[in-house]
Every structure is written in C-alpha cells, then in structure tokens.
Amino acid sequence: MPLLSWFNRDADLTRAALAPYRLLEPVANLSYGEPDSPNMLIEGDNLDALKALLPYYAGQVKCVFIDPPYNTGSAFEHYDDNIEHSQWMSMMYPRLELLRELLSEDGSIWVTLDDNEAHYFKVMCDEVFGRKNFIANVIWQKVFSPKNTAKHFSVDHDHMIVYAKNAEAWRPNEMPRSEKQNASYKNPDNDPRGPWTSGDLSARNFYGAGTYPIACPSGRVVPGPPNGMYWRVSKEKFLEMDRNGRIWWGADGNNNPRIKRFLSEVKQGVVPQTLWLNSEVGNTQEAKKEVVAIFGDENFMTPKPERLLQRVIHIATKEGDLVLDSFLGSGTTTAVAHKMRRRWIGVEMGGHARTHCQPRLKKVVDGEQGGISEAVEWQGGGGFRYYKLGVPVFDENGHIRDGIRFEHLAAHVWFAETGTARSTRAKKDAFLGEHNGTGYYLLFNGILGDDTRSGGNVLTRRVLRSLHPFDGPKVIYGEACALPEEQLHELGIAFRQTPYDIKAR
Incomplete structure (x- = not known):
C-alpha cells in the first residue's frame, strides 16, 4: 500500500x-x-x-x-x-x-475537507484505518450558485470522507423516503390499497418468463413472439395478478399491461447516496x-x-x-x-x-x-x-503526581492492561474487574482504608485476604510486595509495582 x-x-x-x-x-x-x-x-x-x-x-x-x-x-x-x-x-x-x-x-x-488536502488525507486514512475500511467519499453541494469571480472553476462542493473502524461490522441506517421519491405514486383508479405507480411488464428478450399473447379489456390483442412481446412473468402469474387488480391497462383499458406497485408495499428506507444536494442538507x-x-x-x-x-x-x-x-x-x-x-x-x-x-x-x-x-x-x-x-497523571520522570486520585490511576491501569475503557461511574474498589479471565487490582491512596506500610498500598498476606475474591489469575498493582515469589506463583498472582510497571498505551 x-x-x-x-x-x-x-x-x-x-x-x-x-x-x-x-x-x-x-x-x-x-x-x-x-x-x-x-x-x-x-x-x-x-x-x-x-x-x-x-x-x-x-x-x-x-x-x-x-x-x-x-x-x-x-x-x-x-x-x-x-x-x-x-x-x-x-x-x-x-x-x-x-x-x-x-x-x-x-x-x-x-x-469534511476541500480539494486542498482531501486526496492526501484519503491516503493517510488508508494507513491509519486500513484501506478495506474506506466507506465513501460523500460530495456535499455547499453552495447554490456559481462564483463568477472564480479564476478557473467555481467550486461547488466539499468532500466528506467516511471510514469505518471495521467495515464488516459497520452498517448505515437507511434514509427515509423523500416527498420527491413518493411524488410519482398516484391513485387514479381509487384503489383501496392506496397510491401506486406502474412498472413495465415486458421483457427485453426470450429470457423472459412468458411468451404468450395478451388480450386487453378493450378487446385489442397484444401478440407474443416472434412478432410481439416477451413478458416478465408466466401466463399463470399474469392471470393471477390481473384477478388481484395488480395490472394497469390505462384509463381506457387499451394500453399494454403494466404492473401496479403500491407505495404501502415499498420499502420505506433507502440506502444512503454519496451526492448530498444543498436543497436536502x-x-x-x-x-x-x-x-x-x-x-x-x-x-x-x-x-x-x-x-x-x-x-x-x-x-x-x-x-x-x-x-x-x-x-x-x-x-x-x-x-x-x-x-x-x-x-x-x-x-x-x-x-x-x-x-x-x-x-x-x-x-x-x-x-x-x-x-x-x-x-x-x-x-x-x-x-x-x-x-x-x-x-x-505522571510527571516527566514517570512518577505519579501528587494529588492524583484513585479513580484516575485506576482508569489508566485498566486501560493499559486491557485496552478497554473503565466507566467514569465505576465503583471505587481495589478490585478493578475481570477481563478475559484475569482479575485486576490496584492498591493506591489507601483504597483499603489503611495508609500504613504494612497495609493499604503494599501487598501483604493480610491485604491479600481482604481483597475481593477472584478464582483465576490475578494482576495486582501496588507500591511494594511483601509476599515471596513462590507464593505469588502458587496463587496465580502477577505483581506490578507502581508507578514503574504502569505502561502507557
């Protein structure tokens, strides 16, 4: 690339x-x-x-x-x-x-960008988001009249470059049908099913489903091939549609048959398009x-x-x-x-x-x-x-600044370990939560109500017994650890020392 x-x-x-x-x-x-x-x-x-x-x-x-x-x-x-x-x-x-x-x-x-940087920006986004995650270059008509003072072209549009985090996962919401799109639906025969528009019943060639003559209500016969029409549906289907009032013959009953398509049966959402007119947006x-x-x-x-x-x-x-x-x-x-x-x-x-x-x-x-x-x-x-x-949160030497509260450091520890966000309303507790089968803990600012060296921010046997129980591997952050390596291994604990082992993503 x-x-x-x-x-x-x-x-x-x-x-x-x-x-x-x-x-x-x-x-x-x-x-x-x-x-x-x-x-x-x-x-x-x-x-x-x-x-x-x-x-x-x-x-x-x-x-x-x-x-x-x-x-x-x-x-x-x-x-x-x-x-x-x-x-x-x-x-x-x-x-x-x-x-x-x-x-x-x-x-x-x-x-949103104009032509000065839009095309360079597209290449940059291919690198950051991945070219496969490019969705569209939407054109927004930003003005409604030309600028006659322009040296070369009157620039009428801006670009709106759209990428997804994951194009396979992203789905756009459909746009509602506009009044203009519905304007072609009428009800000249007062059909109780409401407004409708007509569609061509004929097929372009012999791949069509029907090769039969059709008699209009007026008595005129529309011939089939070789000198007449191919039809999009079989004869049986056509007769059924006619019985159900889904064929339009024209006001005098003499037109070639057309299929009636009712607004009430049309999909009400439309796929977004890439040309956005100023009259619409x-x-x-x-x-x-x-x-x-x-x-x-x-x-x-x-x-x-x-x-x-x-x-x-x-x-x-x-x-x-x-x-x-x-x-x-x-x-x-x-x-x-x-x-x-x-x-x-x-x-x-x-x-x-x-x-x-x-x-x-x-x-x-x-x-x-x-x-x-x-x-x-x-x-x-x-x-x-x-x-x-x-x-x-950290000073130029990587130390935790004075005044940093538990919830601030907890959010950074959780994100550094899991790559996911910690809720701003998360409970203030030494047990930060479980992620992919591992439990995470932070001993900081006397979260356990004990600021002495033998408790609070230092992992001791007594502190370990007071922590929220978790059956699985554990990662515990603290200022120091008083437990031997053998016991940590036996209990499935990975100890990380603050601030030195806190990794910034």
Whole structure:
C-alpha cells in the first residue's frame, strides 16, 4: 500500500503514544442542565484531550465527525488555517490514531475537507484505518450558485470522507423516503390499497418468463413472439395478478399491461447516496445564518448547517449512541447530537470553548428553536459537564503526581492492561474487574482504608485476604510486595509495582 511522506513524519508516528495522559478537571460554573449528564464539553488542545479520554471511552464512540482546518492559505478569525502542508499532516496523523482507538468496533468517522488536502488525507486514512475500511467519499453541494469571480472553476462542493473502524461490522441506517421519491405514486383508479405507480411488464428478450399473447379489456390483442412481446412473468402469474387488480391497462383499458406497485408495499428506507444536494442538507449560507442567529454579528468562515450534521448522525447512530467532535468550532455537531438525543463529547481549544460552544449548548438545553429543532421536535432538556485539561497523571520522570486520585490511576491501569475503557461511574474498589479471565487490582491512596506500610498500598498476606475474591489469575498493582515469589506463583498472582510497571498505551 502506498504511504505518504512528509517532513517530520517519523516523529509524528509516535506523537500520539508520547502525548501525556492528562486529567480532565470539571468546571462547575460552566456546566449546565442535568448534573449527572454524560455529555462533555472539553476546553483544550484536542490531542491531549483525546488522550485523556482514552481510559474512559476507548472503543465506545459510535460516530466521530470532524471539520478540521482546510489548509486553504486563508487566515481565519478563529483558526490559523494557513498551515503549511507538512504541518497540517503532522497535526492530523496522531489525532486520527487516537480517534480510531476511541471508535467502537461498529463505529465510523466522517471528515469534511476541500480539494486542498482531501486526496492526501484519503491516503493517510488508508494507513491509519486500513484501506478495506474506506466507506465513501460523500460530495456535499455547499453552495447554490456559481462564483463568477472564480479564476478557473467555481467550486461547488466539499468532500466528506467516511471510514469505518471495521467495515464488516459497520452498517448505515437507511434514509427515509423523500416527498420527491413518493411524488410519482398516484391513485387514479381509487384503489383501496392506496397510491401506486406502474412498472413495465415486458421483457427485453426470450429470457423472459412468458411468451404468450395478451388480450386487453378493450378487446385489442397484444401478440407474443416472434412478432410481439416477451413478458416478465408466466401466463399463470399474469392471470393471477390481473384477478388481484395488480395490472394497469390505462384509463381506457387499451394500453399494454403494466404492473401496479403500491407505495404501502415499498420499502420505506433507502440506502444512503454519496451526492448530498444543498436543497436536502443545507449550504454554507444557511449555516452562517444559523450561527448569526445564535451569536448575533459573530460569524465563522466555514460553519456547517445543522441539516448536514443531522443526516450524518442519522446514518451513523441511533438514539443514545455517543458522538464525538474534536474540532468543535461553533458547536454545531454537539448541538445537533443533543437535539437528536445522542450522547456527545465536544473538544475545542482556548477561550473559544467558553465564548461560543458553551453559550450555544446552554441555549440548546433551554430549547433553542433554530436549525433542525422543529424537524426533530426539540423542546429542550438534558445538560452537559464542562471540563478543562489538568496536569498529566505522571510527571516527566514517570512518577505519579501528587494529588492524583484513585479513580484516575485506576482508569489508566485498566486501560493499559486491557485496552478497554473503565466507566467514569465505576465503583471505587481495589478490585478493578475481570477481563478475559484475569482479575485486576490496584492498591493506591489507601483504597483499603489503611495508609500504613504494612497495609493499604503494599501487598501483604493480610491485604491479600481482604481483597475481593477472584478464582483465576490475578494482576495486582501496588507500591511494594511483601509476599515471596513462590507464593505469588502458587496463587496465580502477577505483581506490578507502581508507578514503574504502569505502561502507557
């Protein structure tokens, strides 16, 4: 498989692994709505934020949507989009690696870009996600009229590149039939089965099922071969369909027979297509109007319309699924996910998270009626927790920092050992749980209520007797171990010393 090469590529391949695990510190006065809401708005660099999320959400995100800087050479007010190509690749590669780890096995990632980087990005994604997991390049018609000032072509579209974590496991939700698709169904004969459309009964050649003449109600005979028609069904089947009123002869009964297909019997969902017209999912002008309605005169250069995100989230998720956007921008992804009753995580850097994303999401919780609100019958509710990035869990020497709580280290130990996430609501207990037949324990911060050296954080015989029983191999983390190697082997215990044996994934 061909690989991209760019300046500093070798360092970028390890950047995600070397990023520190940072704490996520709640900011109570910026949180809003239901106090136990699972939704998270995170302020900070998205590389560090994604790494901080791994111990809690690895393998749980059903849909990632990101709208990263397009690298167009323009200087945006809220983004430095004038990033040299190699720097842009350096920014995206480690973040894609972390986003892949956060995706569930049946999850998908959707990335909007223009022609400046889209085709390079496709090759990069082939490397990170695997070429077999490429799903589609969706074309979004982002404008509704040509730009006559364009030097060569008026660019009417953006790309939306879609990959699955595992293409074999991922299945899109079907799209509902549109009014335009149903418009061809009529009921000129007042059939009690409702609107219908007609389909051709004739076959193109002798491979058809029928080679017989047919008499119309008017008396006209439609001949069979060799000088007449081949039919798609046998004579017996045709006569049965005619008795059941499933043949249309025209209003005067003199037309060649056609099959009646009823709307009530048509599959109501349609497979998603790769061409998304602005009449169906909105355009940039619509998106800017939505943002102006929320922020007043404040504007963004490249907002996405809520209808566009509605279609993405409809295809990729169901109610209650987790949606993540780590380039949150004006907050459209999380606003739409909230209105569609999905759980969400949004990441945005600096004060922009406070001045734009947080106020917008407060309005959504309060029942804001712009965008898709009427279409999805949104009336408000729910809430979100606001977080900022704190200090790394480990210092530059690999030691656990002072002030790290048991639940923080427990999440990292569990993720390092199992590669899976530990719930933020997990019980605070030395026994972290069982995974693939092995039990995992952590002795830290006096979790057993004993801070003395002979107990608490040190594995002794007394401590071992007090631990939650588990019949199988065990991995126990602690500051020290007072048991001999022979006894550990006999009891099926692998002891790991903190912090030295805690491996960062």
